[in-house]
Amino acid sequence: MPRLNTALALNLALMLLGATPAMVMAADPQVSTEVFVERGDNPTFELQQAPAVVYSTAPATPPDTLLRVPLEVLLVAQLDELGHVSNVMVARSSGLREIDRAAFTAVDQWRFEPVVVEGVALHARVRVRITFVPTAEAASG
DSSP states (O other), X not given: OOOOOHHHHHHHHHHHTXXXXXXXXXXXXXXXXEEEOOTTSSTTSOOSSOOOEEEOOOOOOOTTOOOSSOEEEEEEEXXXXXXXXXXXXXXXXXXXXXXXXXXXXXXXXXXEOOEEETTEEEOEEEEEEEEEEXXXXXXXX
């Protein structure tokens, strides 16, 4: 027997219970990002502020993900001397693997301004907080 996807199965179940299908249709969430550094992120030098993001891609929200509350992922991105992301780690999970993976995949493609200290471009570490907020339509269901 063919497998039903989660959204379709949930939609069918709610329709059988008398609920309207709009209650389970997941709209694309709004995504906000914040890039910052914390003391100790770069032990050999102190950054007063995070480098600017030169290129970024928005996280692709998984199609079967239904957000009822905001979910936040905290990532640590290591940058090479050119500002390319060389490694990404999930520092604090959202609790949903699909959301974490979407944030991870997006940040892995980002590019930052190089971190230059005393005229020398250096490897650096920054933190990226990505918050997925359900749209009003999805949250009101």
